[in-house]
Amino acid sequence: DLLQRPQISKCRSPEMETFSCFWTPGSFYNLTVPRILQLLYKKSNEEDWKECPDYITSGQNSCYFNASYTSVWTPYCVQLASKNEVYDKKCFSVDEIVLPDPPVHLNWTLLNTSQTGIHGDIQVRWDPPPTADVRKGWITLEYELQYKEVNETKWKELKPRLSTMAPLYSLKTARDYEIRIRSRQRTSEKFGEFSEILYVSFSQIGIGCDRCTEEVEFPWFLVVVFGVCGLAVTVISIMLSKQPRLKMLIFPPVPVPKIKGIDPDLLKKGKLDEVNSILACHDSYKTQLYSDDLWVEFIELDIEDPDEKNRASDTDRLLSEDHLKSHNCLGAKDDDSGRASCCEPDIPETDFSASDTCDATSDSDQFKKAAEKEEDLLCLDRQDNDESLPSFANTDPQGQHRNTQSENSLLWAPFGDSVESPRPSVHTQISNQNSLTSTDFYAQVSDITPAGRVVLSPGQKAKLGRAQREGCTEQNFTVDNTYFCEADVKKCIAVTSHEENEPHVQEQGYNEDGYFTTESLSTTVANLGASTAAPPSSETPVADYTSIHIVQSPQGLVLNATALPVPDKEFNVSCGYVSTDQLNKIMP
Amino acid sequence: MSTKGASLKGLLLVTLLVSHMLLTKEGVTSLPICPNGSVNCQLSLEELFDRAVKLSHYIHFLSSEMFNEFDERYAQGRGFIAKAVNSCHTASLTTPEDKEQAQQIHHEDLLNIILGVLRSWNDPLIHLASEVQRIKEAPETILWKAVEIEEQNKRLLEGMEKIVGRVQSGEVENDIYTPWDGLPSLQLADEDSRLFAFYNLLHCLRRDSHKIDNYLKVLKCRLIHDNNC
Numbered sequence: 001d002l003l004q005r006p007q008i009s010k011c012r013s014p015e016m017e018t019f020s021c022f023w024t025p026g027s028f029y030n031l032t033v034p035r036i037l038q039l040l041y042k043k044s045n046e047e048d049w050k051e052c053p054d055y056i057t058s059g060q061n062s063c064y065f066n067a068s069y070t071s072v073w074t075p076y077c078v079q080l081a082s083k084n085e086v087y088d089k090k091c092f093s094v095d096e097i098v099l100p101d102p103p104v105h106l107n108w109t110l111l112n113t114s115q116t117g118i119h120g121d122i123q124v125r126w127d128p129p130p131t132a133d134v135r136k137g138w139i140t141l142e143y144e145l146q147y148k149e150v151n152e153t154k155w156k157e158l159k160p161r162l163s164t165m166a167p168l169y170s171l172k173t174a175r176d177y178e179i180r181i182r183s184r185q186r187t188s189e190k191f192g193e194f195s196e197i198l199y200v201s202f203s204q205i206g207i208g209c210d211r212c213t214e215e216v217e218f219p220w221f222l223v224v225v226f227g228v229c230g231l232a233v234t235v236i237s238i239m240l241s242k243q244p245r246l247k248m249l250i251f252p253p254v255p256v257p258k259i260k261g262i263d264p265d266l267l268k269k270g271k272l273d274e275v276n277s278i279l280a281c282h283d284s285y286k287t288q289l290y291s292d293d294l295w296v297e298f299i300e301l302d303i304e305d306p307d308e309k310n311r312a313s314d315t316d317r318l319l320s321e322d323h324l325k326s327h328n329c330l331g332a333k334d335d336d337s338g339r340a341s342c343c344e345p346d347i348p349e350t351d352f353s354a355s356d357t358c359d360a361t362s363d364s365d366q367f368k369k370a371a372e373k374e375e376d377l378l379c380l381d382r383q384d385n386d387e388s389l390p391s392f393a394n395t396d397p398q399g400q401h402r403n404t405q406s407e408n409s410l411l412w413a414p415f416g417d418s419v420e421s422p423r424p425s426v427h428t429q430i431s432n433q434n435s436l437t438s439t440d441f442y443a444q445v446s447d448i449t450p451a452g453r454v455v456l457s458p459g460q461k462a463k464l465g466r467a468q469r470e471g472c473t474e475q476n477f478t479v480d481n482t483y484f485c486e487a488d489v490k491k492c493i494a495v496t497s498h499e500e501n502e503p504h505v506q507e508q509g510y511n512e513d514g515y516f517t518t519e520s521l522s523t524t525v526a527n528l529g530a531s532t533a534a535p536p537s538s539e540t541p542v543a544d545y546t547s548i549h550i551v552q553s554p555q556g557l558v559l560n561a562t563a564l565p566v567p568d569k570e571f572n573v574s575c576g577y578v579s580t581d582q583l584n585k586i587m588p
Numbered sequence: 589m590s591t592k593g594a595s596l597k598g599l600l601l602v603t604l605l606v607s608h609m610l611l612t613k614e615g616v617t618s619l620p621i622c623p624n625g626s627v628n629c630q631l632s633l634e635e636l637f638d639r640a641v642k643l644s645h646y647i648h649f650l651s652s653e654m655f656n657e658f659d660e661r662y663a664q665g666r667g668f669i670a671k672a673v674n675s676c677h678t679a680s681l682t683t684p685e686d687k688e689q690a691q692q693i694h695h696e697d698l699l700n701i702i703l704g705v706l707r708s709w710n711d712p713l714i715h716l717a718s719e720v721q722r723i724k725e726a727p728e729t730i731l732w733k734a735v736e737i738e739e740q741n742k743r744l745l746e747g748m749e750k751i752v753g754r755v756q757s758g759e760v761e762n763d764i765y766t767p768w769d770g771l772p773s774l775q776l777a778d779e780d781s782r783l784f785a786f787y788n789l790l791h792c793l794r795r796d797s798h799k800i801d802n803y804l805k806v807l808k809c810r811l812i813h814d815n816n817c
Contacts (some may be wrong), residue, residue, distance in 0.1 A: 017686060017687050044675070044676075067687070069688060070686055071685035071686060072686055073685060073795050073798070073799055093795065095798050133687065135809065137802075137806045137817045138687045138690070138805075139807060187648055188644070297604055446635030
């Protein structure tokens, strides 16, 4: 056991005329001679500590100060000490320690009972504590009444009141009650002790409810039943009502989860390859919405195919329709013209089993458009299973893998007009110097740097069959089998520009990613009847790279020829392309 | 912007507090002056005392709460209580210290004492209301209470002077008054000393307002109800 010091537990004045202090002796007491503890007190304006005048009246371990020792608003300090040591000290003034005695003479009278006799009102009266001089106004008391049924545990409280009577309403006559009251000085916070308990029993005065029926409880059961019925009626009436708006409001249609481009049947059938390929179309797509203006600014499009104006889907040009359907990739032929109402212009209804609920948000619209372009772009990757894609002949070589569906009809038209006229290059602003008609050079994207730059890499030369092009032999194409300098090719193509009505990008042997390489382009050019292209200078494995400055997908890539420093004069700087090796040296 | 918001909040809080107080207490301000509407209307002494007791109780209630709030907010852990053998500036006034003395003192003298204490607190309350605003981060409730106490004290003083005019047969003595010189201590640079000065002042205010409340109740019971409240 811990040794506890003697402590002054409290000092209390019941009526603001006398006060007492109480202490606990602690465990020291047993070890020492009794009565060695002393209580000393001092008034504020005095110097000496005086001893307690009365150790008896208030009981053991107490000190009683009668009225002659008590000055109400004077600060006192009391001190519990033995001969050698001060154990505890307290300072206070008497008006701060007032805790009245409990009220006395509690009684109750019946006010009235209810008609059924189940409830009754009573009036409780009491007298103020006898010690408190309320009559002369020396102390003003406040009373708090608490009551409860006999077998309950929690007391109910009434608000503190100044008067010495209180009504209690609506007590159950069949039950017995207990009442207790306590008081406090009016501006204090602490209450004194509770009075004795007053028992209220109605049966004693003959009002006991022998014939009382069971108390009427709230008819929960009826409430629930009627509530459920009403709700059911309301729901049924709404469902049956012809008002679609109301129906929509209360029962909004639940959108069916769907991934664009994926036929749920694929998953069921377990064709994971196709699913993977399609899912990959969605990967790492940056949702960037670009205005048409950028598209216009950076990419020059020629419409070779007179049908193309009507074609909304550029993927049509890139992919054969058979191919599309077999791979379930996007880009099925899709006429955008009637597309006002539905929100998914790019997904042909026929290809997908899930019924689409129109996702009406414009964001999703845009995203879908963008996603579709992405798919168009990347879907080309996945065509390696099928190398026979002759329908690429349909494709326009000019970046149509990045095309917005709905804008096609708008965009293509002006470009269509400009087929004949020479236009600045699609690729870069730098290449504006070209006077040739626009010719796009496709590049295989080998890497995308964290900075957002796309590193183009050469395609493979193995599968390409090159046609020769006459008129261009005098050009010194600094090209391995990957890229032509744009300028060079354009010069060649200019010769045959009038023949660009035909889709001139033929499907050549494909490399794995299915992008067009300039080889295929060159073959296309060759197909125009031009002379063969210069044979690839295989001894100079210098690929012409361009770093992509801005990936403005879906509209296209802005190729920035000067983005990289070109320290090496080996380059054909005029082309503005950087070869792979150089690129590897330059890039960190 | 934030101060504006804070002062708006403070205003709302004040409004709520005041309305709450006025609703829960007996209306301090709502008694009509002349219920009968007569020309030469005069409040009866009973009504005057009723109002005076209500005001004094209200002032003591506010002082008590203000002291408690200040104690909670600033005095914890600073050991103010241990040092609080505080002497109030009104200690020089001889006031009844227990019931016996209050019983025996003549009611006119007691009224004069009450007036003296109220007058002595006029000045400190004005300065309290202004200086408490300089306490760092003083809660709105303390600020508002200081202002309210100062106002109510003025009204109580007026009421007491009316009562004294009615009750007193002789001339009114104005000499019971203690000047207050505690203003410099409220403006000390050292925050601890300054807060201790406030603590003392609020402690004294609570005590003196309790005294006045008690004296008035004693007088009311004695004069109006004939010692049978």
